[in-house]
Amino acid sequence: MKAKKIRLGVNVDHVATLRQVRRGQTVYPSVNDMVGEAVKGGADQITIHLREDRRHIQTSDLIELAKKCPVDLNLEMAVTPEMIKLANKYKPEWCCFVPEKRQELTTEGGLNILSNQEEISFAIEKLQSRGIEISLFLDPSPEQVKAAFVVGADAIEFHTGTWVLAKGLKKQKEWARLKKAAELCHQLGMRVHAGHGLDYKHSQDIRKLPHLLEVNIGHFLICESLKVGLKSAVKKMVQTLKSS
Numbered sequence: 001m002k003a004k005k006i007r008l009g010v011n012v013d014h015v016a017t018l019r020q021v022r023r024g025q026t027v028y029p030s031v032n033d034m035v036g037e038a039v040k041g042g043a044d045q046i047t048i049h050l051r052e053d054r055r056h057i058q059t060s061d062l063i064e065l066a067k068k069c070p071v072d073l074n075l076e077m078a079v080t081p082e083m084i085k086l087a088n089k090y091k092p093e094w095c096c097f098v099p100e101k102r103q104e105l106t107t108e109g110g111l112n113i114l115s116n117q118e119e120i121s122f123a124i125e126k127l128q129s130r131g132i133e134i135s136l137f138l139d140p141s142p143e144q145v146k147a148a149f150v151v152g153a154d155a156i157e158f159h160t161g162t163w164v165l166a167k168g169l170k171k172q173k174e175w176a177r178l179k180k181a182a183e184l185c186h187q188l189g190m191r192v193h194a195g196h197g198l199d200y201k202h203s204q205d206i207r208k209l210p211h212l213l214e215v216n217i218g219h220f221l222i223c224e225s226l227k228v229g230l231k232s233a234v235k236k237m238v239q240t241l242k243s244s
Helices: 013-020 031-040 059-068 081-090 117-128 142-151 161-165 168-187 200-206 219-228 230-241
Strands: 007-011 045-049 072-077 094-097 133-138 155-159 191-195 212-217
Touching: 007 072, 007 219, 007 230, 013 031, 013 045, 013 219, 031 045, 031 059, 031 219, 031 230, 045 059, 045 212, 059 072, 059 081, 072 081, 081 117, 094 117, 117 133, 117 142, 133 142, 133 191, 142 168, 155 168, 155 212, 161 168, 168 191, 200 212, 200 230, 212 219, 219 230
Parallel strands: 007 045, 007 212, 045 072, 072 094, 094 133, 133 155, 155 191, 191 212
Antiparallel strands: none
C-alpha cells in the first residue's frame, strides 16, 4: 500500500520570538534563514501567526515571505479588518482564522463560528475571491464543523492541544471527539488538518486521525532545533508522519 502523505506545516513564530526579545534591536535569528532550513528538512508549508500585538512575527516578515517563501505560506490570523486587509494585499496560499486574546500565551482553543458567523463568512468570501484557501482553527465540535461548512471553509484545522495534555480516560474521550469531528469534516467535503502541542510521540499517533491531510507544528520543532538544528528536527518529523 502506498504511504499516506501528510503535509507538514512548520510554524516559525518562535524564531521571531527570540529576535523580538530585544525589541527589534537585532536582526537575528533570521526568520528567512530558518524558513530555508525548515524547507531543506522537508517542510511542505511555512506557517506564521501575525498577531495584533506583534509579539513575534512582524508585518515585514509577512511581506518578505509573501515574496520569497519557497513553499506554501499559511497565515494564521484573527478575523479583524486589519488582518483581512493584509491577507488580501499579500495573498498567502492559505489563511487560517484563529481566535486571539492579547493576554494568552498561545492560542488556547478553537474559533467560535456561531458567535461571529456573518463576519467570518464575509472574510472567507473576500479572501477566497483572491484565490486564497481558508482553514478554520476549531475544537472538535460537530456544531462548529457544520458551521464551518455553512460559512464556506476549505479546511478545518482541529485543535489538538486538549488531547495532547489530557491523561487516561480523558485522553481517550478527546481522541474520540477528534475522530468523530474529522469524519464529519470529510463527509462535508472539507480538508482535515490538525495542530497545537504536537511532538514526535503525538505526531506518530495523530497519523491515525481519519482523512488527515496536514499538520502544523511550531513550538516543539523550534525547541528541538536548539539541540539538533531545524533542518534535522523537521526531517525527523517528516519521517514520523509517514505511515502505510
